[in-house]
Amino acid sequence: MKSRRTIGIALAAISGLVAMAACSSPAPTQTSVSTPPSQSQPAGDATITYWHAYSADSQEITVLEKTVIPAFEAANPGVKVTSVPVPYDDLHQKLVTGIAGGELPDVVRSDIIWVPELANLGVLEPLDTAMGDFQAISQAVYPGPLATNKWKDHYYGLPLDTNTLVMLNNPAAFDKAGVKMPSTLKEFAGLADTFKAKDVALYADGNLNGWNVLPFIWSFGEDIVSPDVTKATGILHGPQSVAAIQALYALYRPGAIPAFVTQDGATDPADGFSQAKYATMMGGPWMYPILEGSFPDLKFEATMLPAGDGGSISVVGGEDIVMTSASKNKEAAAKFISYLLGEETQKEFAKIGQMPVLSSLAGDLTAIQPYYATFSEQLKTAKPRPATPAWTEMDTRLEAALQELFLGGGDVRKTLDSLAAEFDGLLAQYQ
Amino acid sequence: MAAALSGANTLAPRRRRGNPSSGRGWRSPAYLFLLPGFAVFSLVMIYPTVQALIMSLEKWSPAPGVENTFVGLANYAKAFGDPIFWRAMANSGVYTAVTVPGQIVLGLICAVALNRALAGRTAFRIMVYIPVITSWVVVSVLFKYLFATDGGLVNWLLADATSLMDQGVDWYNGRWTAMVAICGLGIWKGVGWTMLIFLAALQAVPESLYEAACVDGAQGWQQFWHITLPSIRRTTLFITIMLVIGAFNVFVSVQLTTNGGPANLTQVPLTYLYRQAFNFLDFGYGSAIAFMLTALIFALSIGQYSLGSKSAQDAAA
Numbered sequence: 001m002k003s004r005r006t007i008g009i010a011l012a013a014i015s016g017l018v019a020m021a022a023c024s025s026p027a028p029t030q031t032s033v034s035t036p037p038s039q040s041q042p043a044g045d046a047t048i049t050y051w052h053a054y055s056a057d058s059q060e061i062t063v064l065e066k067t068v069i070p071a072f073e074a075a076n077p078g079v080k081v082t083s084v085p086v087p088y089d090d091l092h093q094k095l096v097t098g099i100a101g102g103e104l105p106d107v108v109r110s111d112i113i114w115v116p117e118l119a120n121l122g123v124l125e126p127l128d129t130a131m132g133d134f135q136a137i138s139q140a141v142y143p144g145p146l147a148t149n150k151w152k153d154h155y156y157g158l159p160l161d162t163n164t165l166v167m168l169n170n171p172a173a174f175d176k177a178g179v180k181m182p183s184t185l186k187e188f189a190g191l192a193d194t195f196k197a198k199d200v201a202l203y204a205d206g207n208l209n210g211w212n213v214l215p216f217i218w219s220f221g222e223d224i225v226s227p228d229v230t231k232a233t234g235i236l237h238g239p240q241s242v243a244a245i246q247a248l249y250a251l252y253r254p255g256a257i258p259a260f261v262t263q264d265g266a267t268d269p270a271d272g273f274s275q276a277k278y279a280t281m282m283g284g285p286w287m288y289p290i291l292e293g294s295f296p297d298l299k300f301e302a303t304m305l306p307a308g309d310g311g312s313i314s315v316v317g318g319e320d321i322v323m324t325s326a327s328k329n330k331e332a333a334a335k336f337i338s339y340l341l342g343e344e345t346q347k348e349f350a351k352i353g354q355m356p357v358l359s360s361l362a363g364d365l366t367a368i369q370p371y372y373a374t375f376s377e378q379l380k381t382a383k384p385r386p387a388t389p390a391w392t393e394m395d396t397r398l399e400a401a402l403q404e405l406f407l408g409g410g411d412v413r414k415t416l417d418s419l420a421a422e423f424d425g426l427l428a429q430y431q
Numbered sequence: 432m433a434a435a436l437s438g439a440n441t442l443a444p445r446r447r448r449g450n451p452s453s454g455r456g457w458r459s460p461a462y463l464f465l466l467p468g469f470a471v472f473s474l475v476m477i478y479p480t481v482q483a484l485i486m487s488l489e490k491w492s493p494a495p496g497v498e499n500t501f502v503g504l505a506n507y508a509k510a511f512g513d514p515i516f517w518r519a520m521a522n523s524g525v526y527t528a529v530t531v532p533g534q535i536v537l538g539l540i541c542a543v544a545l546n547r548a549l550a551g552r553t554a555f556r557i558m559v560y561i562p563v564i565t566s567w568v569v570v571s572v573l574f575k576y577l578f579a580t581d582g583g584l585v586n587w588l589l590a591d592a593t594s595l596m597d598q599g600v601d602w603y604n605g606r607w608t609a610m611v612a613i614c615g616l617g618i619w620k621g622v623g624w625t626m627l628i629f630l631a632a633l634q635a636v637p638e639s640l641y642e643a644a645c646v647d648g649a650q651g652w653q654q655f656w657h658i659t660l661p662s663i664r665r666t667t668l669f670i671t672i673m674l675v676i677g678a679f680n681v682f683v684s685v686q687l688t689t690n691g692g693p694a695n696l697t698q699v700p701l702t703y704l705y706r707q708a709f710n711f712l713d714f715g716y717g718s719a720i721a722f723m724l725t726a727l728i729f730a731l732s733i734g735q736y737s738l739g740s741k742s743a744q745d746a747a748a
Contacts, residue, residue, distance in 0.1 A: 093709045100493035100714075117712075121494040260580045262693045263603040267579045277581070326495075393711045404694035407604060 046329035047080040048336055049105035051095070052319075053088040058289035059352045061085050067348055072339045079332045092392075099123050106327035107336055109160055109319045112148040117389035118322065119151035120430065125323040126154035131334045134158075137341050141357040148384055149320050157322035159357040160340060161349060164314045164382040165215060165282040166302045166374050173200045173279035181280070181303050185219060188306040189247060192256035195279055202256040204269035204278035208406065209399040210385050212282065213248070214315050218383055220244035221310030224398075225423065229386045230431055232423035237416035240309065245402065245412045252406055262403045274298045284317060285375050286353040302374040316384040318355070355379075390426040397422055487718035506719035516720060519691075519698040520727075525610060526699065527678035530617040534674055535667065537618065538625025543655070545626070546633045556630075560623035570620060571687035578602040578612040578688075606696035609689050613697065616684050621677075625670055632666035633659065668739035672732050679728050700724045 054060035061083075069081045084105065086094050092114060098104040099121060110118065118124050127149075128134050137158055138146055145159030169181050177198045182188050192202045205212050210224075217224060222240035225232045235241075251257045258278065260267035269281045274295040282305070283291075291298055304312045321340055323333045339345060346356035350368045355375060365372040385391060398419065405415045487506055489499040510516045541559050545552055562570065577584045579602075586599025602608045640658050649657060660667075682701035685691060691698040691706065698706075700720055708717030 096493055096709050096712065099495070102495060121492070121712075122496070123494065258581055259601045259604055263580070263601075264690045264692045266575055266603045266688070267581055267583075272581055396706070396710060400692065400694050403692055407693055 045078040046332035047082060048107055048327070048329050048333050049082045049084060050107045050109070050336070051084045051086055051091065051105045052109035053086055053091045053111075054109070055088075055286065055290070056085065058286065058293060060286075060349075060354065063348055063352055068340070068345055071344075072336060075339070076332070076335055079335065081336060102326065104324040104326045106324060106329055106333040108322050108324065110157065110322050112145070112159075112316070112318050112320050113385055113387075113391050113395075115149055115157050115320050115322060116151045116387050117392065119154075119156040120389040123325055124156040125325050125327065125330065126156055127158060127323060127334075127337070128155045130323060130330060131337065133338055137338065140360060141341070142359055142379075144316060144379075144382075144384065145318055145320075145357050148316070148318075148387060149322075150387070157320035158337060158341060160319045160321040161354040162316065162318035162357050162379065163284040163286065163355050164316055164375055164378050165211075165284055165305070166314065166378050167280050167305050168273070168283040168287065168300050168302055169280045170273055170276045170278070170298075170300050172299070173198075173276040176200060176276065177279070181301070183304070183306060183312075185216075185247070185306040185308040189251060189256075191279075192251055192254070196254065196256060200276065201258050201272075201278045202251060203280045204258050204272055205261050205281060206263070206265045206267060206269055207399065208261055208402040210391075210395045211315055211317070213245075213398070213402065214383070214385065215282070215305055215313060216244045216248060216308075217241050218313035218315075219305060219308035219310050220247070221308060223383075225386045225388075225427065229388050230427055232420040232427065234420075236420040236423060237413060241416060242412050244308070245405070245416070249406060249412065262406050264399070264403075270294070273300075284353075285355050285369070285371065288369070288371055289353050302371060304374065304378055311381055312378070314378045314382040316379070316382045318357075388427060389430050390423075394423050394426055397426075483718045483721060486714055487722050489715050491714040491718070493712060493714065502715065506715045507723065509716055510719055510723055515695045515698055515703060516700075518695065519700045519703040520724075522606075522610065522697060523679050523681060523699045523724075526614055526617065526681050527675055529610075529614040530621065530678050531671065531674045533614070533618040534621040534625045535670060537622045538670075539629050541622060541626040542629035542633055543659070546630060556626070559626050562620045563623040563627075565620070567620070567683040568687065570616065571684045574612055574616045574684070575688045580604070603689055604693060609697045613681075613684055613688060616688070617678070617681065621674070625674070628666060628670055629663065632663040636662040664739075664742070668735065671739070672735050675731055675735065676728055679724060679731075 052064070054064055065083050069083060073080060088111075091111075095104070095108065095110075095114070095118065099118075104123060115124070128138075131137070134155070138155065141159050142162065145162045146155070148159065149155045149157040167181070173195070174181060177191070177194050177200060179191055179194055182191065188202070195202050214224065217240070220240040220243055222235070222238045222244065224236045224241065226235060248257065252259075252261060258267075258269075258272070260269075269278060270287075270291060272278045273281045274291070283302075291300065305314050306312065321337050323330060323337060327333050341358070343358060343361065346358050346361060347364070347368060350356050350361070350365065350372075353369070355372065356365070362376065365376060386394070388394075401415050401419050404410065405412060486499075488501060488503060490502050491499045545556050545559070549555070578586075580586065580599060583599070583602070585602070589596045590599045600608055602612050636659060640662070641654055644654050644658050680701060681699050682705070685697060685699050685702045686705065689697040691702045695703075701724075704717040704720040704724075707713045707720065
């Protein structure tokens with residue numbers, strides 16, 4: 001018995017030491033271990049891996065893999081691109097796991113809100129130093145989407161596609177109620193009872209996070225953080241923010257906004273929207289191919305978001321293209337990024353709802369897809385979500401606080417007061 | 432039992448005659464045979480566990496080359512003061528309290544029913560077992576739609592098809608209604624496994640015991656209570672321990688149906704630690720939660736095993 005215990009302790013100690021030795025292996029002290037482009041492999045005979053969350057519900061993956069990548073490979077002999085589609089909901093987790101395990105791809109199509117976080121972790125290559133043609137490209141793209149790539153003193157990516165939310169409305173529902181889509185939030189909210197009398201909900205949404213709620217706060221004339229993204233107190237709980245949340249709650253209580261808005265995407269509003277059970281929902285340009293594919297008979301229209309005291313202010317969405325510091329093929333990766341931002345590639349994606357970022361294509365947009373007209377107009381005043389690595393946690397807390405408020409019927413001002421203090425603490429970590 | 436006891440008696444003297452240095456000591460070839468398995472176990476279990484333990488004592492960053500700060504037990508202290516963590520633990524306790532007995536009772540009923548000569552017995556067994564081999568992801572998404580507020584099949588059945596209710600239930604808008612859906616999924620998916628294990632145990636109960644009971648005048652229910660249940664006691668213990676471990680580790684179903692919401696009301700430890708680690712990049716806190724959960728499950732398993740063994744010995748005595 002004694003010998004068995006001794007063996008057990010010895011083996012445990014050995015495995016512990018192995019673990020500790022592995023943990024204490026020398027680690028570089030810099031936050032970034034980037035390799036200068038000159039030391040990476042030349043562009044010839046290179047394979048670059050590309051992680052993206054292009055949708056399989058429309059033609060996005062097909063266009064990338066059957067049209068864009070083959071054309072790039074033909075133009076760059078010896079360079080191969082491996083496309084790795086990842087569902088959007090899994091991409092952030094896959095990136096974090098890849099960072100921890102040192103297994104990142106060469107190029108990533110990242111949601112614009114993740115770029116500051118990834119840059120702060122030191123895993124992105126600053127493109128303003130890594131790409132020779134960065135200046136030229138950065139001057140060719142819209143400044144708003146470009147700004148989402150800046151973290152501290154560098155640009156860690158380039159915008160790849162942009163979008164915003166507009167109000168999609170179902171004419172069948174409006175005809176049923178005998179009303180027209182109004183242009184102001186006040187008139188919009190005033191239609192709730194008219195629609196209810198016809199068993200139609202005014203407006204449906206599946207979430208209460210920043211992407212869905214910020215347009216209302218901004219349109220009411222408030223913001224959630226200071227312009228330099230350092231504090232939320234004095235802003236998030238301002239009178240117009242409180243009024244915006246109260247207005248949404250006032251619509252939610254009688255069912256003018258269906259109950260599933262608090263359920264984090266448990267119900268897709270598109271189903272009820274297609275049946276004219278909900279008169280309106282917000283949507284981006286990517287919704288066109290999806291709605292046309294799922295509901296071929298559906299007729300719907302897009303209008304600007306109804307305006308409040310602050311105007312009609314939507315949220316800037318879209319994706320940036322970034323190169324990882326760990327890439328061993330930076331030269332080839334840079335060529336691929338440049339190719340994705342070429343006019344032809346941008347036009348190809350524009351056909352399937354991916355709004356181009358090149359200002360030179362502005363005049364061609366409606367010829368490519370007529371529905372871009374409303375989105376282009378809405379983008380003129382749209383705002384980005386706060387560019388901070390803390391945003392993911394801020395957004396989660398905002399959503400949970402609003403869910404609690406809507407379900408429990410608490411005090412809006414008090415909820416936003418405590419949220420502002422929490423946001424201050426989160427933002428302070430990155431100053 | 433008598434045979435087993437006599438077996439134990441005959442083995443005892445031999446064990447005493449054994450020489451530790453030649454046959455059963457640490458130089459025994461048995462340990463050499465164990466070594467490769469233990470090496471693999473160390474690599475895939477002990478090493479990551481030790482890594483995670485170290486992580487739980489640090490402010491750990493996934494970024495390459497960043498020095499991690501040792502914070503002692505701060506992450507554990509944070510958990511003790513975090514109401515969402517306690518709610519998550521309570522939710523997993525509720526999930527365990529509902530799904531473990533649910534799976535055992537329904538699994539046993541199915542096993543007893545399908546242990547008899549019955550037309551289409553194999554087909555019924557396969558039907559009950561199919562949920563076990565389906566993907567958690569697929570069935571979780573399926574349940575999400577089944578219990579959807581608007582257009583969900585459950586609400587359609589309750590409100591539209593049968594008029595049992597005036598209007599549908601907002602299943603995912605409340606803590607307990609959402610737990611109904613999550614627990615329902617857990618039971619539905621697990622019954623096939625418990626049935627299978629119980630079936631194997633039932634088939635091992637000697638027919639002679641039932642014949643003897645029959646001679647003594649014991650009928651259906653009495654036979655089940657006095658012969659079947661005591662005979663499968665150890666299987667029941669095994670199933671209980673495994674199900675409790677599984678129940679506290681519930682993750683995919685919650686992550687995909689409610690994502691811990693609304694307002695963190697349906698968080699369970701794994702969804703909460705996943706959010707801390709992979710969404711907020713607070714791997715230290717996530718690891719601390721993982722260790723606290725491990726400690727709880729370990730203690731529960733030891734407790735169940737001790738109680739189960741003791742009651743089995745009492746029954747044998």
